Amino acid sequence: MNLRIVIGLTSCAALIALPLFFGGYAIRLATLTIMWVGLATCWNLLSGYARYIDFGSVVYFGIGSYIAFLVMARLEQSFWVALILAAVASGLIALAIGIPTLRLKGAYFAIATFAFAEALKQVALEWDNLTGMSLLGGSHGATFPINTSSAFFYYVFLALTAGILTITILTERSAFGYALKAIAQDEDAAEGVGVNTARAKAQAYAISASFLGMYGATESYWLTYITPSSVFDVHITIQMVIMTLLGGMGTVLGPAVGAAFLYLVSEMLWARFLYVYMAMVGLIIIGVILFMPQGIVGSLRGGFPKPHKEA
Amino acid sequence: MAPLLEVRKVTCRFGALEALADVDFQLREGEILGIIGPNGAGKTTLFNVITGSIRPSAGEVIFQGRKITGERPYRICRLGIARTSQIARPFPGLTVRENVLIAAAYGKGLSLDRARSEAGEILTSVGLGAVADLTPTAISPASRRRLELARALATGPRALLLDENMAGLTSGEIGEMLGLLNGLRERGISMVVVEHIIKAVMGISDRIIVLDHGHKIAEGRPHEVAADPQVVVAYLGRRYA
Amino acid sequence: MSLTIQALINGILLGGVYALYSAGFCLIFGVMGVVNIAHGELVMLGAFAAYWLFLLGRIDPLISLPISFGLLFCFGYILQRLLINRVVGAPPIMSYILTFGIHLVIANVALLAWTADFRTFAVPWAGTSLTWGGLVIPKARLVTFVLAGFVVGLLYLLLSRTRAGRAIRSTAQDWEMARLMGINVRAVYALTFALGAGVTGVAGSMVSTFFVIHPQMGLQYTIVAFCVAVLGGMGYLPGALLGGLLLGVVESLCAALLSPGLSVAVTFFILFLVLLIRPRGLLGRGMLE
Numbered sequence: 001m002n003l004r005i006v007i008g009l010t011s012c013a014a015l016i017a018l019p020l021f022f023g024g025y026a027i028r029l030a031t032l033t034i035m036w037v038g039l040a041t042c043w044n045l046l047s048g049y050a051r052y053i054d055f056g057s058v059v060y061f062g063i064g065s066y067i068a069f070l071v072m073a074r075l076e077q078s079f080w081v082a083l084i085l086a087a088v089a090s091g092l093i094a095l096a097i098g099i100p101t102l103r104l105k106g107a108y109f110a111i112a113t114f115a116f117a118e119a120l121k122q123v124a125l126e127w128d129n130l131t132g133m134s135l136l137g138g139s140h141g142a143t144f145p146i147n148t149s150s151a152f153f154y155y156v157f158l159a160l161t162a163g164i165l166t167i168t169i170l171t172e173r174s175a176f177g178y179a180l181k182a183i184a185q186d187e188d189a190a191e192g193v194g195v196n197t198a199r200a201k202a203q204a205y206a207i208s209a210s211f212l213g214m215y216g217a218t219e220s221y222w223l224t225y226i227t228p229s230s231v232f233d234v235h236i237t238i239q240m241v242i243m244t245l246l247g248g249m250g251t252v253l254g255p256a257v258g259a260a261f262l263y264l265v266s267e268m269l270w271a272r273f274l275y276v277y278m279a280m281v282g283l284i285i286i287g288v289i290l291f292m293p294q295g296i297v298g299s300l301r302g303g304f305p306k307p308h309k310e311a
Numbered sequence: 312m313a314p315l316l317e318v319r320k321v322t323c324r325f326g327a328l329e330a331l332a333d334v335d336f337q338l339r340e341g342e343i344l345g346i347i348g349p350n351g352a353g354k355t356t357l358f359n360v361i362t363g364s365i366r367p368s369a370g371e372v373i374f375q376g377r378k379i380t381g382e383r384p385y386r387i388c389r390l391g392i393a394r395t396s397q398i399a400r401p402f403p404g405l406t407v408r409e410n411v412l413i414a415a416a417y418g419k420g421l422s423l424d425r426a427r428s429e430a431g432e433i434l435t436s437v438g439l440g441a442v443a444d445l446t447p448t449a450i451s452p453a454s455r456r457r458l459e460l461a462r463a464l465a466t467g468p469r470a471l472l473l474d475e476n477m478a479g480l481t482s483g484e485i486g487e488m489l490g491l492l493n494g495l496r497e498r499g500i501s502m503v504v505v506e507h508i509i510k511a512v513m514g515i516s517d518r519i520i521v522l523d524h525g526h527k528i529a530e531g532r533p534h535e536v537a538a539d540p541q542v543v544v545a546y547l548g549r550r551y552a
Numbered sequence: 553m554s555l556t557i558q559a560l561i562n563g564i565l566l567g568g569v570y571a572l573y574s575a576g577f578c579l580i581f582g583v584m585g586v587v588n589i590a591h592g593e594l595v596m597l598g599a600f601a602a603y604w605l606f607l608l609g610r611i612d613p614l615i616s617l618p619i620s621f622g623l624l625f626c627f628g629y630i631l632q633r634l635l636i637n638r639v640v641g642a643p644p645i646m647s648y649i650l651t652f653g654i655h656l657v658i659a660n661v662a663l664l665a666w667t668a669d670f671r672t673f674a675v676p677w678a679g680t681s682l683t684w685g686g687l688v689i690p691k692a693r694l695v696t697f698v699l700a701g702f703v704v705g706l707l708y709l710l711l712s713r714t715r716a717g718r719a720i721r722s723t724a725q726d727w728e729m730a731r732l733m734g735i736n737v738r739a740v741y742a743l744t745f746a747l748g749a750g751v752t753g754v755a756g757s758m759v760s761t762f763f764v765i766h767p768q769m770g771l772q773y774t775i776v777a778f779c780v781a782v783l784g785g786m787g788y789l790p791g792a793l794l795g796g797l798l799l800g801v802v803e804s805l806c807a808a809l810l811s812p813g814l815s816v817a818v819t820f821f822i823l824f825l826v827l828l829i830r831p832r833g834l835l836g837r838g839m840l841e
């Protein structure tokens with residue numbers, strides 16, 4: 001049996017057993033770390049492999065949150081129903097939005113996704129005023145039924161993150177993964193050797209959106225109280241981008257390493273020195289871009305090089 | 312017999328510029344058709360129209376009896392038309408083998424394992440077996456041209472469009488490339504060859520068409536075309552007159 | 553009816569503000585292809601320059617405009633030479649992530665230095681308005697509006713009529729060619745970025761006379777500059793005027809006639825649609841990557 005499998009199985013067992021030995025703050029820290037690892041991994045699937053930089057990923061986190069709220073608080077269904085509906089709704093919306101938007105390249109795609117996320121945040125804020133319903137709660141926020149088991153959320157996040165990591169590993173080993181990498185490097189050439197580029201991009205976008213929807217649903221249920229500004233917060237997207245970049249775009253482990261590193265550093269620093277911390281993050285980003293543009297994992301491994309400039 | 316590929320009255324305008332004007336031609340099964348013409352004659356545009364990356368302003372392209380104008384490029388590739396580009400454009404971050412593998416997996420619809428072994432065979436057949444696990448940036452320009460050809464072949468084409476595949480090669484390398492192309496013809500692949508190296512294209516083509524400023528000004532067997540006074544003036548003049 | 557007319561006037565004036573601080577963004581993108589996410593920080597620095605000059609030196613912001621231009625010009629020049637030059641020509645993501653890092657550093661260093669307090673300062677003339685038949689035109693915004701037209705016009709003339717402008721334009725079209733023709737591309741980029749930063753500093757100074765300023769104000773300005781640039785056509789300088797005016801009018805009318813919160817949503821939906829339908833901007837003069 002090779003070493004990687006042994007390490008993998010051991011760490012899985014350790015992660016599963018963790019709540020049996022620790023509680024309170026340690027579990028909270030572990031849960032959030034696992035969530036951020038998952039979010040960054042979601043972002044990496046399209047943006048890391050195919051290099052379509054999505055600046056609006058948080059929109060699916062927010063959609064998932066509000067779907068969960070509607071299902072659980074308004075329709076009084078179970079969390080599991082909410083989780084499935086959040087995944088389905090996010091995935092379908094991602095297909096509808098992604099198919100036209102993914103025709104845009106570079107900064108245009110980034111700006112369009114950003115614009116869509118901001119627009120939807122405002123719609124969520126204004127929905128009740130506008131329609132005269134009291135459905136989403138607007139800026140007053142929305143409250144979930146309470147679940148006090150911290151182990152419950154730990155396991156849900158663990159399962160989600162295991163899921164998206166598995167999908168990434170399978171992608172890396174499949175023709176689909178090659179298609180995404182080819183799109184990153186030369187989209188026209190990829191199309192020219194038979195890759196249905198529009199479909200590959202939309203698939204990656206929709207898969208990552210469904211997971212983001214589930215993360216949103218789960219985190220909101222955990223926090224029990226959400227507002228449009230909290231679940232559609234552009235800083236959530238920015239964190240995913242930076243974590244992935246820091247760890248290495250288009251690698252399986254990069255986003256996980258970047259997310260765990262940045263989240264733990266921030267946990268140590270930012271409660272006490274928020275501005276110093278943010279300025280430091282800025283310096284780290286500048287340093288990474290200038291000195292190791294392939295990220296931590298990419299630089300260690302030699303990753304795959306930057307796509308060349310289009311001719 | 313119906314031609315394999317037929318271009319009917321294709322016109323292509325970019326603003327005021329008419330890159331192609333009413334161009335027709337046919338490619339028969341098993342044939343090598345040469346296209347020559349000065350720079351800016353519209354040769355590359357013609358390839359872009361056939362492979363679907365540019366939509367023509369008018370006219371249509373028929374492949375195996377079916378209209379393919381307006382189809383997306385990947386569909387046209389899967390139907391059996393592959394091309395090489397004037398400037399070799401391998402995926403720089405994938406190995407030589409992976410470059411070919413992706414073409415076999417998507418263009419030909421093979422499973423990943425079969426695509427991998429297919430890629431190995433094709434690379435051996437074009438003489439790149441030894442460098443299969445290097446990245447394209449690590450191999451010579453002549454080898455990159457072969458990689459471009461290998462990648463096109465891996466999609467399993469019936470018709471192969473070669474855009475200046477020999478530019479920049481030494482005469483020895485040109486000889487080897489011509490040998491490769493003759494081998495492909497024997498395997499039943501029809502080809503359209505755009506080339507600046509007149510001697511090479513004259514030698515290998517069954518027929519030649521001449522483009523000038525987007526117009527087809529001559530068509531025929533190589534020696535007939537070479538003797539056409541209009542062609543001599545438009546293109547060969549400087550060299551042959 | 554007069555409400556609508558007033559909203560229209562407000563929108564046009566707001567549009568002038570938008571155009572003024574977006575012009576530098578358009579210039580930088582047009583020449584270097586760099587989407588500068590730290591753009592709003594340049595606005596913020598310009599605003600604080602005017603603020604401190606007024607507070608410490610009692611210099612009227614209108615008088616201190618050349619000073620903020622000069623300060624930001626130098627700052628932009630150094631920023632470009634030290635950092636941004638290294639990502640010009642690299643994949644676009646590198647430029648926006650690098651400038652995002654710069655955004656974080658500037659905004660948070662400013663927070664450390666100046667605290668998160670919201671600041672305003674009262675320049676006597678800037679608080680007054682012209683009134684005419686019940687319609688109100690705040691003087692400070694009118695000045696900003698005129699300045700927007702002036703700055704865009706001046707930049708346009710500079711690009712089309714001067715030697716430096718020709719160098720900038722030919723570099724924008726094809727930097728490799730420009731280099732072969734003996735143009736010092738790095739110097740051109742540094743000059744462009746410095747110019748863009750300078751006019752953005754001017755915009756910031758004007759903004760400080762009628763908006764609240766604070767170290768974290770930057771991001772929202774960057775976002776508006778994005779919108780303006782997309783509507784007008786990315787990199788097409790006169791488009792900044794059109795994009796700014798359009799955005800200002802739409803926002804102001806939406807806020808007056810529908811609801812203030814919705815005006816932001818409408819803005820972003822328009823932006824999203826324009827990107828999908830006319831990615832080269834409303835006039836179709838912008839560039840594509």
